[in-house]
Structure formats: structure tokens, C-alpha cells
Amino acid sequence: MMIAASLALMFGAASTPNLADAVGAGRKEFSKCLSAQIQPALDAKLSLGDFSAAMKKACADKEAAFRAAIIAQDKADKMSDAAANADADEQISDYVTNITESYEESSRPS
Secondary structure (H helix, E strand, C coil): CHHHHHHHHHHHHHHHHHHHHHHHHHHHHHHHHHHHCHHHHHHHCCCHHHHHHHHHHHCHHHHHHHHHHHHHHHHHCCCCHHHHHHHHHHHHHHHHHHHHHHHHHHHCCC
């Protein structure tokens, strides 16, 4: 029984870094996708609303992967479904807000 408990702890601990790696990779890919939307939108002189819509569409797959990784990590950390989803929503919102603000600042006339 003691060996089974030790193995369970070992395998549980081994999976946590993989989840953290997935969150980090998801964060990096989502952030990279969002950032890549700024210059083409500036070149096209998109309104802030059009930029937001285009950015959301272009990065939907990266957002979904990032969201799934956050939720998986949070669930592994024993968070409730509601708390894990709220955490994912907040983190994604922070990235979107930062890129939107960067676009807004960059698109202002000098």
C-alpha cells in the first residue's frame, strides 16, 4: 500500500511540470499571435473595433489552447470549474487588453 501511495505521488508530481509547460507554451503562442496582429492592422488602418475582431479571429486557436492549459493546471491544483474558468478568462483578458491598448496607442496620430 505504501508503494502505491508513493507511486501515485511521484506520477502526480511528474504531471504538474508538464501542465506548467503547457501553460507557458500556450501563453507564449497566444501572446506571439496577438502581437503579430498589430502591424498589419496599423497598415490597414483598422478601427479599434475592427482590430479587436480581427485579432480574436486570428488568434482563436491559440486562445483555446491557452485556455485549456490554464484550466487543466488549475484543475490539477484542485480549483473548482468556476474558479479555473474565471482564472482563464482573467488571464486571457489581460493579454487582450494589453495588446488592444498597444494598438490604440500606436494608431494615434503623432
